[in-house]
Amino acid sequence: xxxxxxxxxxxxxxxxQEARLRCSPMKGHSHVYWYxxxxxxxxxxxxxxxxxxxxxxxxxxxxxxxxxxxxxxxSILRIQQVVRGDSAAYFCAxxxxxxxxxxxxxxxxxxxxx
Amino acid sequence: xxxxxxxxxxxSVPEGAIVSLNCTYxxxxxxxxxxxxxxxxxxxxxLMYTYSSGNKEDGxxxxxxxxxxxxxxxxxRDSQPSDSATYLCAMSEGNTGRRALTFGSGTRLQVQx
Numbered sequence: 001x002x003x004x005x006x007x008x009x010x011x012x013x014x015x016x017q018e019a020r021l022r023c024s025p026m027k028g029h030s031h032v033y034w035y036x037x038x039x040x041x042x043x044x045x046x047x048x049x050x051x052x053x054x055x056x057x058x059x060x061x062x063x064x065x066x067x068x069x070x071x072x073x074x075s076i077l078r079i080q081q082v083v084r085g086d087s088a089a090y091f092c093a094x095x096x097x098x099x100x101x102x103x104x105x106x107x108x109x110x111x112x113x114x
Numbered sequence: 115x116x117x118x119x120x121x122x123x124x125x126s127v128p129e130g131a132i133v134s135l136n137c138t139y140x141x142x143x144x145x146x147x148x149x150x151x152x153x154x155x156x157x158x159x160x161l162m163y164t165y166s167s168g169n170k171e172d173g174x175x176x177x178x179x180x181x182x183x184x185x186x187x188x189x190x191r192d193s194q195p196s197d198s199a200t201y202l203c204a205m206s207e208g209n210t211g212r213r214a215l216t217f218g219s220g221t222r223l224q225v226q227x
Contacts, residue, residue: 004157033214043158043202045214056214091157093215101146101208103215105157 002027004094004106005074012112019079019086021109025094031055032075033103034067037089049075082113117141120203120218128226133190137203137218140184144205144216147179149188152200152220161201162188165208193225 005024013019025032034046048056049069060067064082069075079086089110093103120137127133135149146165150158162177164170164186170177176189186205190197200220206213 031213035215035217042219043204043215043217045216048213056212059214089155095213101206101213102148102160102163103213104160105150107157110155 004092004104006090006092006106006109008109009107010110010112012114013082014114015083016081019082019111021077021079021090021092021111023075023077023092023094023106025075025092026104028096029094029104030097031095032069033093033095034075034077035091035093035105037091037108039088043091046077079111082111084113087111087113115140116219117216118203118205118218121221122219124222124224126224126226127193129193129195131193131225133193133197133223133225135188135190135201135203135221135223137186138184139186139205139216141205141207141216142181142184143207143212146206146208147177147186148204148215149175149177150202150204151197152202154199158202193223195225195227198223198225 032049035043037043045059047060047067064080066078089108091108093105095103118139149162152158167181174191178187202220203218204215
């Protein structure tokens with residue numbers, strides 16, 4: 001039973017480039033969450049998606065960041081025109097449908113902006 | 115003031131000790147409480163999941179929630195060197211439609227052999 005998968009595991013970008021982070025939820029899970037962990041800080045919620053819908057984006061920066069979870073394929077977190085402050089570990093979690101809030105996390109993508 | 119407070123440690127204990135980890139929170143709407151374990155440069159691993167107040171036991175782990183005091187705890191019995199990790203408490207409002215987890219900053223635990 002494969003867990004949450006994220007790729008790439010490590011991503012290096014230069015300032016101004018775009019970063020695309022992918023997340024495939026656990027089998028049977030239809031809810032996806034993205035969190036960011038800055039160096040020496042805790043995990044912060046960014047966005048919550050179901051298939052083809054953004055449910056809660058209250059933690060998402062207003063500019064340069066976007067997320068989608070299409071009908072087919074993985075969820076994508078996209079960061080345009082990256083800056084050094086975007087360097088962090090980005091984690092995806094998934095949960096089953098319905099009232100079960102249990103969130104299972106992937107291994108993360110470590111983004112380094114040069 | 116942070117919404118969830120957690121002592122960052124580090125907490126160092128000898129092998130076999132009972133470990134007590136705690137979090138306090140300010141949002142009375144939180145209903146779901148979780149403990150995650152995170153090894154260095156890995157993703158958080160779910161250890162315990164509790165709804166509302168009460169106790170839950172799973173093997174060497176016991177989670178306690180006291181909503182009246184806005185205080186949650188995780189106890190680890192017979193601690194092992196392999197338990198050395200950062201422990202994160204997390205909570206959500208759940209039924210109100212807010213499923214986002216709010217995390218504590220994590221407590222680093224070191225179990226000495």
